[in-house]
Amino acid sequence: MTARHLEANGLPTVILGSARDIVEHCGVPRFVFNDFPLGNSAGLPWQPEMQRTIVELGLELLESARQPRTTVQSLFVWPGDPDWRDSYSRVDDSNREALRAKGERRRAQRERDRARGNVRAE
Amino acid sequence: MSQALSEKPRELTPATTRTTFVRYIDRTREHYEAQGFERPYRWAYHQNVPLTPLNKPLSESVVSLITTANEPSPPGWKVGDPRPLRRVHSFSSGEPPSLYTDDLSWHKEVTNTDDLDSFLPVHRLTELAEEGRIGRLADRCHGVPTEYSHRRTVENDAPEILHRCREDGADVVILVPL
Secondary structure (H helix, E strand, O other): OHHHHHHHOOOOEEEEEOOHHHHHHHOOOEEEEOOOOOOOOOOOOOOHHHHHHHHHHHHHHHHHOOOOOEEEEOOOOOOOOOOHHHHOOOOOOOOHHHHHHHHHHHHHHHHHHHHHOOOOOO | OOHHHHOOOOOOOOOOOOOOOOOHHHHHHHHHHHOOOOOOOOOOOOOOOOOOOOOOOHHHOEEEEEEOOEOOOOOOOOOOOOOOOOOOEEEEOOOOOOOEOOOOOOOOOOOOOOOHHHOOOHHHHHHHHHOOOOOEEOOEEEEOOOOOOHHHHHHHHHHHHHHHHHHOOOOEEEEEOO
């Protein structure tokens, strides 16, 4: 949404990211998609050559995109366990009860924060 | 670096029966339902998308860099202490601080954010500026909080980021959400 606002006000933008569905659902001008686990949108840690290639892809996209919603996918493949796709925020019988309890704690914390005024002003 | 990252690349399973990229919208909804939150999050959706062409070559352009990572922890802060409220923040691109990412949703079991350039490529852009690929990196980078409220982002944070980018003389902006 920030990219959309900048673009609508005359600043060309490009997003480097890994949450393809969220970014494309929002609708952005230019997007370099890296199919990695969330956390390393600009390339894997301590891999400067990869990071550089991804930034260069972004710069090339700034120059070449002819229409909004242009997505380019980098060729890099996550080198670790392919199960990362399924393990992120997985819900199954092993954690269902823990998640329910976590939700209870979060709601209680939110109430405490509200009572103390420890939330951003509307 | 974690063990997983040092392994040799493996091929994805060919001829998969499912979408290859993770459907985070679905995954997030299921995760919050399991926590007992009754109203699913409504992700931003827009039919129309703006596009502004470059108005000068990148080799002459000032590039701004935006992150969703949060401000560094205050001195003396310990795990468990309250964090400063999330807000738009700015920091030197020449000497970037240690940004706080623990409260953001990323895949903490398989990767890390120990290398700033893996989520905010300040050094890579500095190198590209030295080589003349871009004019220069703006003196400041900016952080925009990931907000539950669309309105807060659209009405408060995005205009503030635009204002700060203009102050910096930015010609183009690279945004890197975690």
